[in-house]
Structure formats: C-alpha cells, structure tokens
Amino acid sequence: MTKIISFEGFEYSGKSTQIDLLKKYFKKNKIKSEFTREPGGIKDLEKIREVIVNSSFSNKSLILFFFASRFELISKIELLNQNKLYVFDRYFDSTYAYQGKNAEDKKIIKNLISLIDKKSIPKITFYLDINKNSLFERKKSRSFQNKFDQIYLNQYERIKKNYNELTKLKIGNRKFIKINANRDPDIIHQEVIFHIKKCKLI
Ligand code: TYD
Numbered sequence: 769m770t771k772i773i774s775f776e777g778f779e780y781s782g783k784s785t786q787i788d789l790l791k792k793y794f795k796k797n798k799i800k801s802e803f804t805r806e807p808g809g810i811k812d813l814e815k816i817r818e819v820i821v822n823s824s825f826s827n828k829s830l831i832l833f834f835f836a837s838r839f840e841l842i843s844k845i846e847l848l849n850q851n852k853l854y855v856f857d858r859y860f861d862s863t864y865a866y867q868g869k870n871a872e873d874k875k876i877i878k879n880l881i882s883l884i885d886k887k888s889i890p891k892i893t894f895y896l897d898i899n900k901n902s903l904f905e906r907k908k909s910r911s912f913q914n915k916f917d918q919i920y921l922n923q924y925e926r927i928k929k930n931y932n933e934l935t936k937l938k939i940g941n942r943k944f945i946k947i948n949a950n951r952d953p954d955i956i957h958q959e960v961i962f963h964i965k966k967c968k969l970i
Contacts, residue, residue, distance in 0.1 A: 770845060770887060771969050774856040776865070776931065777896030778924070779917045780906040781949045782956065786896065787857055789957040794853075799970050805857035807837045810844055821914040827869055828876070834863045835880045842888045853969060860884065861893060861944075865930040866920055874930075881939060889940035891967055894960060895931055896949035900924055943967065 777783045787803065794801045804810070808817035820833050838860065845854065860881050868874040898906075903924065912918045920927060935944050945963055947956055964970055 770850065770852055770854060772854045772856060772859075772888065772890040773964065773969065774859040774861070774890040774893045775896065776858060776861045776893055777949060778898055778903055778927065779913065779921070780903050780910065781896040781898040782953055783857065783896050785953050786894070786956060786960060787855060789953065790855060790960060793957070793961060794970075797970075799853065801853040801855060803855045803857070804841065804845075806841065806859055806862065807834060809841045809856075813837050813841060821916045823915075827867055827873060831863060831867045831873065831876055831880070834867065835860075838863075839883075842884065846885075846888070856890065859890065859893070861895070861931070861934050864934055865927045866916075866923075868930045868933075869926070878937075886940055890942045891969055892943045892945060892963060894963070895934070895944060895946050896956070897928075897931070897946050898949040902950050 775783050775787055791801075791803055793799075807820050808814040816833070816837055820830070820837070823830075823833075825833060860877075864874065864877050864881070868877055903921075907921065935946055937944075943963070947959060949956065
C-alpha cells in the first residue's frame with residue numbers, strides 16, 4: 769500500500785529544511801522513498817505549476833486547478849507504485865488553508881477532498897506552525913519565490929486560522945500533527961522521526 773506523509777505550513781516555516789533533513793535520513797538509513805511537491809511533482813504538472821503560481825485566476829478557478837493537478841498526480845502515483853513511501857511537499861490541506869476564503873469555498877474544497885481515495889490520504893500530515901514575528905524575520909533575508917508567496921504573506925491570520933481548523937477536521941485516519949516551527953531544525957527533525965516511527969511508517 770502507498771504510504772503518504774505530507775508537510776504543510778507557510779513559506780519560511782522551515783518546511784523545505786525539514787523535507788531535506790528527512791530525505792537525508794531516509795538515504796542514510798536506506799529507506800526507499802519518493803519525494804514530490806504540489807502543485808507539480810511530475811514533468812507535465814511542473815509546466816502547469818508555473819502557470820498556476822504565476823496566475824491571476826479567480827479563487828474558485830484556483831481551487832479547481834489545484835485539484836485537477838492533484839488528481840493527476842495521485843493517479844500517476846497509483847499506477848507507478850503500489851508499495852512506496854511518499855513524502856509530499858504540500859497537499860490538499862494547502863488548498864483549504866490558502867484558497868479557503870469563505871464558507872462556500874471551504875465547502876467546495878471539503879467535497880473535493882472527499883473524492884480522494886482512502887489509500888491516497890496521508891498517514892501523517894506535519895503542519896509546521898510558525899509565529900508571525902519569526903515568519904517576517906525569516907522573510908527579510910529572502911526574496912519571494914513566486915507571485916503567490918507575496919500575496920499570501922499578507923494573509924497570515926486567515927491562513928493560520930484555516931490550518932487550525934484542519935487540526936480539528938477528521939480526514940480518514942490520518943494524523944494531523946502540529947509542530948512548533950519556531951525551534952531549532954534538528955529538534956523538529958527528531959520530533960518528525962519520532963512520529964513517523966510511532967505510526968510504523970518506517
Ligand atoms: P512554492 O514555491 O512551492 O512555495 P512553498 O515553498 O511555500 O511550498 O509555491 C507554492 C505556492 O502555492 C505557495 O505560495 C502556496 C500555494 N498553494 C496554494 O495556494 N494552494 C495549494 O493547494 C497549493 C498546493 C499551493
């Protein structure tokens with residue numbers, strides 16, 4: 769069975785650092801795994817990624833584009849690998865957090881999530897929770913990667929509220945683990961490994 773672990777959180781939350789540390793850990797311990805990212809993840813979808821993250825699409829269109837890209841990625845993964853450990857850099861929670869602007873949009877997103885087959889629901893989702901001061905401190909030393917990062921940085925409160933709603937939402941049997949991301953990356957990494965082992969994913 770495919771086992772999925774997903775990572776969520778703001779740009780500058782240290783998400784990429786944690787994913788890199790996990791990649792190194794798996795390599796060192798000879799644990800077979802695949803890493804992918806959303807939007808994109810595979811060749812054709814990377815082209816679509818560029819279009820999406822630099823677009824001025826309406827919120828509803830964005831929801832559908834993100835899910836179209838997502839369903840395509842899921843179907844490819846199902847075809848290719850029946851028995852692998854996958855690490856996703858963002859997944860459906862990002863659409864809820866970022867595009868969940870009002871009750872109607874959230875309802876649409878929840879309905880789309882419910883169309884995802886049980887086997888493609890993550891076993892664990894790590895949400896790296898960073899406070900506003902740390903986020904803006906980290907931002908200072910870096911440039912924006914794409915148009916979205918710039919727009920969404922100013923919607924910190926709304927996105928954080930949505931991520932907090934996700935901690936209470938039951939989606940299959942997945943565990944949604946909120947991690948205090950204002951700490952040392954190595955300590956966070958140990959915590960990530962602890963949970964992955966606890967869930968018997970490695
Ligand atoms: P990316 O460069 O991958 O940013 P990050 O390093 O933060 O993951 O850009 C992805 C952008 O797309 C990011 O701003 C979050 C946004 N996004 C959504 O708004 N909705 C989604 O469903 C997904 C997957 C990403």
